[in-house]
Amino acid sequence: MKKLINDPERVVQEELEGIALAHPDLVKVHFNPNYIVRADAPIKGKVGIISGGGSGHEPMHGGFVGLGMLDAACPGAVFTSPTPDQMLEATKAVSGGAGVLHIVKNYTGDVMNFEMAADLAKAEGIEVESVVIDDDVAVKDSLYTAGRRGVGSTVLAEKLCGAAAEEGRSLKEVADVCRKVKDWGRSMGMALTSCAVPHVGKPTFDLPEDEMEIGIGIHGEPGRKRMKIKPADEIVEMLMEPIISDIPYKEGDEVILFVNGMGGTPLIELYIVYRKAYEIATKHGLKVVRNLIGPYITSLEMAGTSITMLKVDEDMIKLWDAPVKTAGLRWGI
Amino acid sequence: MSISRDAILEWIKAYAAVIEENKTYLTDLDAAIGDADHGANMHRGFKAVLGKMSELADKDIGTILKTVGMTLLSTVGGAGGPLYATFFLQAGMKTAGKMELTPEDWYTALEAAVNGVKMRGKAELEDKTMIDALVPALNALNESIHDGASMTEALQRCAQAAKEGMEATIPLVARKGRASYLGERSAGHQDPGATSSYLLLKTAAEVLGKA
Numbered sequence: 001m002k003k004l005i006n007d008p009e010r011v012v013q014e015e016l017e018g019i020a021l022a023h024p025d026l027v028k029v030h031f032n033p034n035y036i037v038r039a040d041a042p043i044k045g046k047v048g049i050i051s052g053g054g055s056g057h058e059p060m061h062g063g064f065v066g067l068g069m070l071d072a073a074c075p076g077a078v079f080t081s082p083t084p085d086q087m088l089e090a091t092k093a094v095s096g097g098a099g100v101l102h103i104v105k106n107y108t109g110d111v112m113n114f115e116m117a118a119d120l121a122k123a124e125g126i127e128v129e130s131v132v133i134d135d136d137v138a139v140k141d142s143l144y145t146a147g148r149r150g151v152g153s154t155v156l157a158e159k160l161c162g163a164a165a166e167e168g169r170s171l172k173e174v175a176d177v178c179r180k181v182k183d184w185g186r187s188m189g190m191a192l193t194s195c196a197v198p199h200v201g202k203p204t205f206d207l208p209e210d211e212m213e214i215g216i217g218i219h220g221e222p223g224r225k226r227m228k229i230k231p232a233d234e235i236v237e238m239l240m241e242p243i244i245s246d247i248p249y250k251e252g253d254e255v256i257l258f259v260n261g262m263g264g265t266p267l268i269e270l271y272i273v274y275r276k277a278y279e280i281a282t283k284h285g286l287k288v289v290r291n292l293i294g295p296y297i298t299s300l301e302m303a304g305t306s307i308t309m310l311k312v313d314e315d316m317i318k319l320w321d322a323p324v325k326t327a328g329l330r331w332g333i
Numbered sequence: 334m335s336i337s338r339d340a341i342l343e344w345i346k347a348y349a350a351v352i353e354e355n356k357t358y359l360t361d362l363d364a365a366i367g368d369a370d371h372g373a374n375m376h377r378g379f380k381a382v383l384g385k386m387s388e389l390a391d392k393d394i395g396t397i398l399k400t401v402g403m404t405l406l407s408t409v410g411g412a413g414g415p416l417y418a419t420f421f422l423q424a425g426m427k428t429a430g431k432m433e434l435t436p437e438d439w440y441t442a443l444e445a446a447v448n449g450v451k452m453r454g455k456a457e458l459e460d461k462t463m464i465d466a467l468v469p470a471l472n473a474l475n476e477s478i479h480d481g482a483s484m485t486e487a488l489q490r491c492a493q494a495a496k497e498g499m500e501a502t503i504p505l506v507a508r509k510g511r512a513s514y515l516g517e518r519s520a521g522h523q524d525p526g527a528t529s530s531y532l533l534l535k536t537a538a539e540v541l542g543k544a
Contacts, residue, residue, distance in 0.1 A: 033407070054410075076410045076411075077370070077373070077374070077377070077410055078370075079368050079369070079370055080368075080373075080374055080408060080411045081409040081410045081411050081412070081414070082372045083406060083407050083408065083409070083410050083414055084406060084407070084415070085406070085407040107412075107511065108412075108454070108509065109410065109411040109412035109414065110411040110414070110510060111415065112412060112414075112415040112416070112453060112454070113410070113415055116406070116415055138514075140516065146508075146509055146510055146513045146514070147512070149514060197368075197369050197370065199373050200360060200364070200369050200370075200373070200509045204364055204368070204369050205364070217366040217514060220368065220369070220512070224514075224515075224516065224518075273365045
């Protein structure tokens with residue numbers, strides 16, 4: 001698989017060097033342990049928000065560090081959870097005395113590493129709350145499995161919690177916003193192609209030219225069902241139905257509709273997806289009050305899309321509209 | 334027969350070499366049901382461990398194992414990082430200050446290590462994880478010691494049980510870790526974590542069991 005890299009072992013290091021050069025007004029990049037932190041951190045009296053995960057999902061999470069969103073992001077190796085020492089140092093770097101929120105995606109490694117980091121931070125006297133996002137309806141939730149994966153809702157949680165912290169809300173109040181997103185957001189994704197982890201060099205799974213994978217995760221892990229490719233509208237129906245039936249969305253509910261690109265799918269196709277997703281939501285009596293369309297939580301060069309729908313109340317809409325200034329998301333400023 | 338401090342150092346070095354040799358194999362197993370990084374992650378971790386070896390040459394077994402654990406914690410990542418880190422940290426706590434281990438000491442250390450992994454990963458037998466290799470191995474070691482087996486034989490029976498446990502993960506449907514997202518489709522593949530755990534105990538039998 002062709003890649004625009006120098007050395008598979010130095011992909012994350014060199015990416016971070018690029019970010020440091022590109023956005024010195026927004027962030028500082030700390031190496032060994034690696035984390036990206038707001039240029040003006042720590043902010044006294046403000047709740048700090050950190051997230052992290054494997055690399056390969058850019059702009060998430062590093063691209064969301066800045067005013068109105070994350071205070072720090074911990075990038076792991078490609079598709080590999082970061083380590084507790086990174087998370088601990090990032091937590092300390094953003095701690096302004098009001099506590100720190102860890103936004104964690106539900107993957108076994110991420111959860112275990114963040115748990116260890118939270119224990120270490122608490123031992124150093126920093127108040128930490130953790131919320132684990134698990135919004136992927138493609139995975140059956142059960143007491144006997146690792147549970148649903150954390151995907152698209154994470155981006156929305158980072159935006160809303162970032163705005164809440166910027167307003168000066170308490171750690172508990174910011175964590176409550178995150179828990180609302182966890183409870184009210186649902187996602188499902190699909191892939192047209194696989195992707196290749198740089199140090200592996202070959203696609204994570206094989207997907208024939210005329211087939212697609214429904215229920216794909218963001219790490220190239222195969223989904224739950226493989227089938228012949230279909231027109232976009234039918235694919236969108238296959239993604240929207242499980243989302244809408246998973247939470248009891250009521251007629252008249254207001255939602256944010258987020259159509260995400262997996263990294264290799266152009267915007268022209270994402271708008272085709274949005275068009276049908278909007279139509280289906282409206283047919284179910286849901287009011288799409290805000291949207292986000294583009295590659296925000298990607299899976300390297302994978303072609304495909306994921307759809308996230310988040311039910312919102314008035315407060316959440318206000319938080320969504322609040323100013324944000326990050327490399328990956330910027331408005332109102 | 335007992336296990337010397339030097340033998341423990343040799344075991345760690347030998348395992349780092351085994352991981353290097355099996356890096357692609359472990360990653361391929363992971364690609365089938367996970368996210369294709371187990372071999373690379375373990376390799377990165379044990380390469381860092383090798384870098385610490387010179388400063389450990391005159392330390393006690395507890396310090397050696399704890400240093401291995403802390404090094405893995407900050408270098409491996411993924412789920413394997415905290416799990417293998419916990420394994421070595423727990424074993425290190427039970428062997429603090431010791432310069433050699435009796436078979437009973439070794440059992441106590443391994444028992445704490447396995448219980449630590451269970452606690453951290455919240456996994457049980459037949460979840461298709463490291464636990465499926467580690468728990469039968471621990472039981473076999475216990476039985477061997479009670480049978481009055483030699484250290485060499487006890488370690489061999491321990492490794493053999495880990496091998497059988499690892500192979501028994503093939504038909505299982507995963508209930509923990511990333512493989513659980515696949516549901517029924519995870520059956521038919523050997524668990525990569527159980528495999529690296531078996532290799533650890535196999536290396537122990539080869540290195541520590543040398544009479």
